[in-house]
Amino acid sequence: QSALTQPASVSGSPGQSITIPCTGTSSDVGGYNYVSWFQQHPGKAPKLMIFDVSDRPSGVSNRFSGSKSGNTASLTISGLQAEDEADYYCSSYTSIITPVVFGGGTKLTVL
């Protein structure tokens, strides 16, 4: 199973909005409404930010939102804050035998 495709980096200024795309295939992103997004700060474990395409776990800011169209999912962060600077990974369910495939990760820089 190939990794999902994400841009290596994105950037934005405080207060702005950014969107990170995540492109897969009909066997993963396009085939299921099970796309997740994780935030990872340096030296820390990943943190679940979005699950099931657009749902947020309790405690995650509503500045984070997710969507999907066809084989591409997207994470949008509005009102950028310095603390949002981190690596972001998308994932998608694929099958019982291979339950998840990750994207290559996107480094978000807050200018």
Add this chain to the structure above:
Amino acid sequence: EVRLVESGGGLIQPGGSLRLSCAASGFTVSTNSMSWVRQAPGKGLEWVSVIYSAGNSYSADSVKGRFTMSRDNSKNTLYLQMNSLRAEDTAVYYCARGYTRGAFDIWGQGTMVTVSS
């Protein structure tokens, strides 16, 4: 508090074996799907293995036949037995609790495995 704590990492020579442990607290591992996810230095996340509540387990092609995931329900602990280790297995290994399909809501702090002579 819901928590996962990994242990067992270290420096190992190529071809060697290592067993990682992941102790859970605040929930029961046997009623959840649990996975191991690894991250090579400076690289992205890679799913390694899963064990479902029914007890069936599966592994990624990159480790199939070499890594085995198991659990001890009495200790509420997961294990990852890693054999025939290669340099490319060098990574931080995280255990994580399955939330919905493809999502993991609880992660451990990770344990570093370095395969080098």
